[in-house]
Amino acid sequence: MARVLIADDSAVARKILREIVISLGHVVVGEVPNGSQAFVEYSKLKPDVVTMDLTMQGLGGAEATSKIIATFPEARIIVISAMEERRVVIDSLERGARHFIIKPISKEKVAAVLNNVLHQEVDLKKHIERVRKMKGSDDLSPMTGSVADKYLSPYFIRAQGDNLVHVVINSNITLISCQSLALELEEHLTGKSRVLLDFGTMLTLDKALLAKLNELVETIINNSGIVKAISNNKEFVESIAKIQIGNKANLVGDVLRYFAN
Numbered sequence: 001m002a003r004v005l006i007a008d009d010s011a012v013a014r015k016i017l018r019e020i021v022i023s024l025g026h027v028v029v030g031e032v033p034n035g036s037q038a039f040v041e042y043s044k045l046k047p048d049v050v051t052m053d054l055t056m057q058g059l060g061g062a063e064a065t066s067k068i069i070a071t072f073p074e075a076r077i078i079v080i081s082a083m084e085e086r087r088v089v090i091d092s093l094e095r096g097a098r099h100f101i102i103k104p105i106s107k108e109k110v111a112a113v114l115n116n117v118l119h120q121e122v123d124l125k126k127h128i129e130r131v132r133k134m135k136g137s138d139d140l141s142p143m144t145g146s147v148a149d150k151y152l153s154p155y156f157i158r159a160q161g162d163n164l165v166h167v168v169i170n171s172n173i174t175l176i177s178c179q180s181l182a183l184e185l186e187e188h189l190t191g192k193s194r195v196l197l198d199f200g201t202m203l204t205l206d207k208a209l210l211a212k213l214n215e216l217v218e219t220i221i222n223n224s225g226i227v228k229a230i231s232n233n234k235e236f237v238e239s240i241a242k243i244q245i246g247n248k249a250n251l252v253g254d255v256l257r258y259f260a261n
Helices: 011-023 035-045 061-071 083-094 107-118 124-135 175-186 207-222 234-242 251-255
Strands: 003-007 027-032 049-053 077-081 099-102 155-159 164-169 194-198 226-231 256-258
Touching: 003 011, 003 035, 011 027, 011 049, 011 107, 027 035, 035 049, 035 061, 049 061, 049 107, 061 077, 061 083, 077 083, 077 107, 083 099, 083 124, 099 107, 107 175, 155 175, 164 175, 175 207, 194 207, 207 226, 207 251, 226 234, 226 251, 234 251, 234 256, 251 256
Parallel strands: 003 027, 003 049, 049 077, 077 099, 164 194, 194 226, 226 256
Antiparallel strands: 155 164
C-alpha cells in the first residue's frame, strides 16, 4: 500500500484519480491544485508517490517537480500529460520525475505505472544524464517506460502518417514496461493501424517477454491492425522463430524479418 499525493488544478481530475488510487488499495494522503502547494504538502506528508499534472495554473508540474527533487531527491513523481505534450514530459523526466501517464487516465494505466515506480531503485544522476542525452535527439517521442532500467528507454513510440506506428523496443524491456507499452499503444490504434515493431540490434528476448509481446500482436491483429517486425540482427530473427509459446502460434516470430542497416 502506497501513500499518494495528487496535484491537479481540476477538481474532476483529482476525483477520478483519487477513486482509482483508492480502488487499487492505496491511500490518498493529500490533494492540491497547484505546484506550490504540492511542494508544501510533500514537505509535510512525505508521501510515497506524487501524481503531478503538468498543466496547472501558477507553478506548473515541471517546475514543481524540480523544486521537490532539489530538496527531496528520493521523491517518486509521476507526471500526467496529454499526448501532444511529449517534450514537456521529457523535460519533466530530466528534472527527476520517475514515470509518466498519458491522458486519458485509466485504472489500468495507473496500476501499471504505480507498480513500476514503487519497485524502482534509481540513481538520480544517471537518470538525468540519460534523459538529457535523449532530449538532445531530434525524435519527439522517446520516453521512459521504466526509469528503473537505468535509463535507456525500454521502448518508444513514433506515430506517423497513414496510421503507421513505429515502436522501437530496447533490450532492457521488462514485463512491467511491456504493460506500459500496451497501454500507451492503445491510444494510437485507430482504424486499420499498421504497427512496426523494431527490435534494432537486440541479441536475445526472454520467453516470458516474447509471450507478452505475442499477446500485443494478437490484440492488434484482432482489431483489424497489421503488424510487421524487423531486427538488424539475423541471429536474433532466427532464434525468435524457433521459440515455442505453449500451444499458441509465435506471432512475433511469424512477422519478424531481418533488416540490414
